[in-house]
Amino acid sequence: MTNINRKKFGEICVPGTTYVDYKNLPLMKKYITIHGRIKPRYYTKAPMVLQKRLARAIKNARFMALIPFIK
Amino acid sequence: MSKITTAAEETAHDEIELTRYELMVLINPTANSVEYKKNVEKIKKLLTDHEAAIWHEEEWGKRELAYTIKKQEDAYYLILNFDMDPAQMPKVEAQLRIMNFVLRHLALKVPEGYTPQTYNLDEEVERPKKEEAVKATPVKKAAPAPVKEEKPVPVEEVEVETEEEEEVIEEEEVEEVVEEVAEEVAPVEVEAPKKKAVKTVEDSAADLSKLDAKLEELLSGDDDLNL
Numbered sequence: 001m002t003n004i005n006r007k008k009f010g011e012i013c014v015p016g017t018t019y020v021d022y023k024n025l026p027l028m029k030k031y032i033t034i035h036g037r038i039k040p041r042y043y044t045k046a047p048m049v050l051q052k053r054l055a056r057a058i059k060n061a062r063f064m065a066l067i068p069f070i071k
Numbered sequence: 072m073s074k075i076t077t078a079a080e081e082t083a084h085d086e087i088e089l090t091r092y093e094l095m096v097l098i099n100p101t102a103n104s105v106e107y108k109k110n111v112e113k114i115k116k117l118l119t120d121h122e123a124a125i126w127h128e129e130e131w132g133k134r135e136l137a138y139t140i141k142k143q144e145d146a147y148y149l150i151l152n153f154d155m156d157p158a159q160m161p162k163v164e165a166q167l168r169i170m171n172f173v174l175r176h177l178a179l180k181v182p183e184g185y186t187p188q189t190y191n192l193d194e195e196v197e198r199p200k201k202e203e204a205v206k207a208t209p210v211k212k213a214a215p216a217p218v219k220e221e222k223p224v225p226v227e228e229v230e231v232e233t234e235e236e237e238e239v240i241e242e243e244e245v246e247e248v249v250e251e252v253a254e255e256v257a258p259v260e261v262e263a264p265k266k267k268a269v270k271t272v273e274d275s276a277a278d279l280s281k282l283d284a285k286l287e288e289l290l291s292g293d294d295d296l297n298l
Contacts, residue, residue, distance in 0.1 A: 016184040023095075023150075025192050064095055064177055065136035065146070066192075 012050055020053040022060035028067055032058060036071045089124075089154040091181045096167070097146040097174040100133055107147055110172045114149065117166055123155035127187050134192075140174045152187055 014021050022028065031039050031046075031054050038058050041051045061067045098110050111130075118125060131148035140146065155163075160178065167176045 014185055014188065016186070017182045019182045019185055021188070023192075024188075024190050026190060026194050060177060060179070062137075064097065064175065065138055065140060068137040 009046055009050055012046075012054065018053075020050070020057040022057040022064070022066070024057075025061070025066060028058055028061050032067065034071065036068050087156050090157045091183060091185065092123075092153055092155055092160070092178055093181045093185075093187075094118075094151045094153070094176065094178045096149045096151075096176045097136075097140065098149060099172040099174060100143055100145040100147060102172060106172075110170075111149060113170070114151070114167075114173075117163060118151065118153055118155070121155060121159040121163055123153040123159070123163075125151055125153040127152035129187065131192070143174060146174050150187075152181070 012020055012027060020027075031044060033039055038055055041048070044051065044054075046054065058067065062069050096114060098107060102110060115125065115128075129150040131150070133145050134148050135145055136143070164176070164178060167173050
């Protein structure tokens, strides 16, 4: 089954926690399309837990004008 | 009994569980550097008045916004980490909403093991997949190209050597030559990717020699007609 600590998804969370930081802009930009939409799960292949945390983080980053809603 | 209850209430009041917060504030960019420092101190004072213990603060400085907020395209970013009684949070947020110089604020609960980290904010993320696709397409086109490039050379020679008097006849002949070339080229192109590179080179060389021989015959025939 999906393991959150897999090498591919190990860098998403802040080390020592299960918290995805919305200030990590290089990570946020990796999981949005060129038009600013959140990449769907069938594209990112991320586990469901992480996909939801990522989505939450991206929405927070959008609210603070770090990432555009629409390009 | 009443004394015991009051004592229990007091102990409960002392043992308030503080929660860890992270507050990000966008401060109006039109203010001077002096006013900006005053504004930062106002926000810190607001937190300390509500018994918050600030344990980390970070200033990103003036930064371009992804979209305009209250007709401003830039803003000062201020990040504060603090422990506070969660009952005080609504009051703090109400005060932040009243402050004129605060464009926008976001307060989040942060897990206990969280340590603030620095990121390369303006680093551009590489998108390798599209670049690979762009590189792959011309390689496929390049393989059959050299076979095609060699063919049109004899046709040009024919056109150069033709004379003005018998243009009509010679044009027909040229068209025939082109058709023959096309027929001979077609099977070679289909088989080329399957066979080895050496065989394709040999085949192309043989075809070229045949074409040269035919052209020489045709040209010699032209010479006879001209005479």
